[in-house]
Amino acid sequence: MKIAAVGDYMIDDYTNLNNRFLGGNALNFIISLQRKVDYNLSFVGPVATDTDGEKLLKALEEYNIETNHISIVKGRSPISTVELQDGERIFKGLQLGVLEDFRLNNHQISFLKGQDHIHSSIMGGLISQLKDMKGKGSTSFDFSILRNKKLIMDAVQWVDYAFFSSKTFGDNEISLMKEGYAAGGKQIVFLLGELGSRVYDGERIYECSAVKCKVLDTLGAGDSYIAGYISEILKGGSIAGAMEIGSRWAAEACGQYGGNGLKC
Template sequence: MRIAAAGFCCIDVYNNLKKYYPTGNGVDFAVHMNRLGYASSLISAVGNDSYGELMKETLKKEGIDISHLHTLAGSTAVIQLELNGNDRVHGDEDEGVMEQFSLTQKDIDFILTHDYLHTDLFGRILNRLPFFQSSGLKTVFDFSTFLQDERIERILPSVDYAFFSYEQEDNFIRDYMKWAKNLGPSLVTVTLGEHGSLSYDGQAFHKGESIPVDVVNTVGAGDSFIAGFIHGIIRGQSIPDCLKSGATLASSVITQFEPY
């Protein structure tokens, strides 16, 4: 089983703490899937700067295939963060060379050698999703908290496993999940922070519980949850067990500062 992550990658920088690390939705997902035993690749772009070298060195150590991680002239994407208690607060964002990134034909051919493809709203491959899905890849899409993004309605028909983040279980999110499911995904899943998670298969809602832990930093919780969930899907687990698998991995990640 081969996993491809094609999406936004960056360095999270906490200036007040003098800490930083390589991350991004696809980066975190690929690292966790690789640790779970799946050959994983990252298709994205970094700059020819020290942050770019850090990204490449870190992923090499993790065993990620970075043969299609482009090094472009310019700066690696950076997101400024602060901690509010144990919750991250986003500050300024510099996309750097991600603004220039687009898939080459070699990238496309490489992605087609995988079984699953993970991406996000900022990975710059949205126009290729219908092709990848029709070619047989299972598509995993992390919409994060952007439930109102105008592109979602166009994206969902090309998504097999859709993931969103929201703050609570209520009528709005249940109706939203039904709407999203009707557009095409096999499953729509929403992480609800301390309130657990919810998955909808078109017939029933399945509730997952969060696992109480001492939280250090919530960064990476959603990405690790998705990895744990997809791990369950690949193993043929029931939806409740997939939710538990996601929660278990996420609970281990938020007890540490870095996202993996």
């Protein structure tokens, strides 16, 4: 099984911990997979020429994640300023660095088309290239809190597993699920934090409770959920089973600082 994470990495700078961690949606996803399953994993995206970029490359090498299709870009690594308040991460600032103008080249697109699964997110800035990436395998995309209907509907037709985040679940979220499915998404997933998760597959809405756990830091919990969910689906598992696996992986992520625990 060949899986590629596409787009973003981030340096998460915790102001009240005096610590910095390697993070970002795509990176957290692929690190979570590497720790749990035996797949051929790769990271595709820009890596800055600064010391943080060097630390990222070293971490990817240590985790045996392929980096043959990254782009080394002169500039600074993306930085997210984070503050923890009772375990909940609060974003205080963002510098996109080398992510700001990055676009996949033809060589990278050709590589991605040959993968069994690719995952990306709104933070990677590549939503307009989803059509180009789509090949023989399946795709997942983290839309996070994006609610721009036109942007979502234009993109979701190229996405098999679409993930959204919300603190509530009601008529608006159900409507988005159904519209997303009608536009071409196979499974539309809402991550709801302590309220658990919901999935729509065109026939019914599945519900799954969050796993109770001690919360040190919620950053990266959603990325771990997505990794767990996708890993189970790719094995031929059921939606209900994938939700349970995702919830367990998310709970484990809440027990560590940083999106994946890797200090920078």
